[in-house]
Amino acid sequence: MDEILEKQNIDVAVIGAGPSGLSAAITLKKSGIQRVVVLEREAVAGGIPRHCGHPPFGIREFQRILTGPTYSKKLVEEAQNVGVIIKLKTTVTMLFSGGKLSITSPDGGKQLTAKRVLLATGIRETPCSARMVSASRSLGIFNTGALQSMIYLKNLIPFRRPIIVGTEIVSYSALLTCRNAGIQPVSMLEEKAHSTVRWPIYMLGRWLGVPLLLQTSIVKILGKERVEAVEISDGNGQMKKIVCDGVLFTGQYLPESSLARISHLEFDPKTNSPKVDEFGRCSDPVYYAAGNVVQPTQDQAKVPIYYTAENLPNPVYAAWQCWKQGRATAKNIFKDLAGTLPSFSH
Numbered sequence: 001m002d003e004i005l006e007k008q009n010i011d012v013a014v015i016g017a018g019p020s021g022l023s024a025a026i027t028l029k030k031s032g033i034q035r036v037v038v039l040e041r042e043a044v045a046g047g048i049p050r051h052c053g054h055p056p057f058g059i060r061e062f063q064r065i066l067t068g069p070t071y072s073k074k075l076v077e078e079a080q081n082v083g084v085i086i087k088l089k090t091t092v093t094m095l096f097s098g099g100k101l102s103i104t105s106p107d108g109g110k111q112l113t114a115k116r117v118l119l120a121t122g123i124r125e126t127p128c129s130a131r132m133v134s135a136s137r138s139l140g141i142f143n144t145g146a147l148q149s150m151i152y153l154k155n156l157i158p159f160r161r162p163i164i165v166g167t168e169i170v171s172y173s174a175l176l177t178c179r180n181a182g183i184q185p186v187s188m189l190e191e192k193a194h195s196t197v198r199w200p201i202y203m204l205g206r207w208l209g210v211p212l213l214l215q216t217s218i219v220k221i222l223g224k225e226r227v228e229a230v231e232i233s234d235g236n237g238q239m240k241k242i243v244c245d246g247v248l249f250t251g252q253y254l255p256e257s258s259l260a261r262i263s264h265l266e267f268d269p270k271t272n273s274p275k276v277d278e279f280g281r282c283s284d285p286v287y288y289a290a291g292n293v294v295q296p297t298q299d300q301a302k303v304p305i306y307y308t309a310e311n312l313p314n315p316v317y318a319a320w321q322c323w324k325q326g327r328a329t330a331k332n333i334f335k336d337l338a339g340t341l342p343s344f345s346h
């Protein structure tokens with residue numbers, strides 16, 4: 001791998017080893033592209049499903065019902081079997097025109113150039129710091145992704161009686177994660193008058209003994225060292241204190257698009273994504289993007305069956321959809337390298 005990096009001999013560099021990046025890399029190798037390198041900042045490849053310790057993953061990809069971690073492992077194995085090089089603990093910090101990248105890894109910083117680059121950096125939940133909630137840096141404030149990685153990857157239990165903020169599908173996944181770990185949330189909070197998901201999913205909280213407080217928002221997190229309580233405001237502006245030892249902020253997805261935002265690529269502030277054409281190609285045609293880093297506009301997005309149309313949050317694709325998008329974009333990159341993709345027009 002380092003020889004390829006030293007010689008700057010890369011056909012396609014994929015940024016991100018989640019379902020979209022891995023499926024694209026596998027497709028490219030299977031199509032005969034020689035030097036395909038996946039750059040992943042984490043110590044383990046696989047993306048978000050690595051810490052989704054529940055099924056159903058893999059039905060379309062492997063014709064089996066798998067948990068997230070098993071699904072990730074199978075994707076990584078497939079990539080390695082076809083000769084994809086996966087460089088872990090390697091963060092891409094800057095994109096330049098013509099496919100030049102700055103990277104940092106335990107070996108230090110360097111630059112490399114690839115003939116084509118695929119951005120497959122995924123999506124994250126909005127953290128506490130961006131939610132206009134007053135809080136000091138007390139222990140016990142998490143997103144679902146961080147909670148799941150603590151529980152499923154590190155066997156750590158960060159709290160016992162948290163508040164869950166949000167009622168998106170991922171909020172109920174957080175609820176199940178808590179249940180599996182023996183954590184009993186105090187309640188779920190939703191700013192709107194209805195849960196974001198449809199019946200019967202929103203009943204899950206009640207079945208698990210977790211009350212749902214509607215038209216309620218979190219205003220302040222109390223506790224200096226650790227979370228000790230939260231102040232909430234109900235629809236009438238009445239303030240109330242709830243004792244808890246953690247706060248779990250769920251949903252409100254944001255594409256992991258800071259690389260595109262700070263680079264020369266055209267950026268769509270409405271979707272917070274790099275602008276792409278119908279082939280997944282960015283404004284610099286050496287660059288492509290696929291998976292959850294590219295968000296559809298609200299009117300392009302299909303309403304998943306578990307959401308009510310009026311409550312549709314920021315769209316997010318499931319793992320199989322990102323896997324499929326990665327494959328489709330890889331086929332376009334292959335055509336591009338062969339000179340058969342229609343020329344670029346933005």
Ligand SMILES: Cc1cc2nc3c(=O)[nH]c(=O)nc-3n(C[C@H](O)[C@H](O)[C@H](O)COP(=O)(O)OP(=O)(O)OC[C@H]3O[C@@H](n4cnc5c(N)ncnc54)[C@H](O)[C@@H]3O)c2cc1C
Pocket residue numbers: 015016017018019020021039040041042046047048049052090091092093120121122123124125144145170173256259290291292293316317318319320322
């Ligand atoms: C908390 C949470 C729970 C979810 N639960 C489910 C679920 O249960 N089922 C489901 O189908 N979908 C779920 N999703 C949706 C999830 O986004 C998709 O399943 C899928 O993982 C998206 O694939 P991806 O390849 O686009 O991105 P990801 O899986 O997010 O992979 C992106 C990869 O890029 C890497 N990366 C990012 N920036 C850089 C950089 N600068 N340099 C190097 N590497 C970088 C990341 O470390 C990551 O490994 C969930 C999402 C979240 C946030």
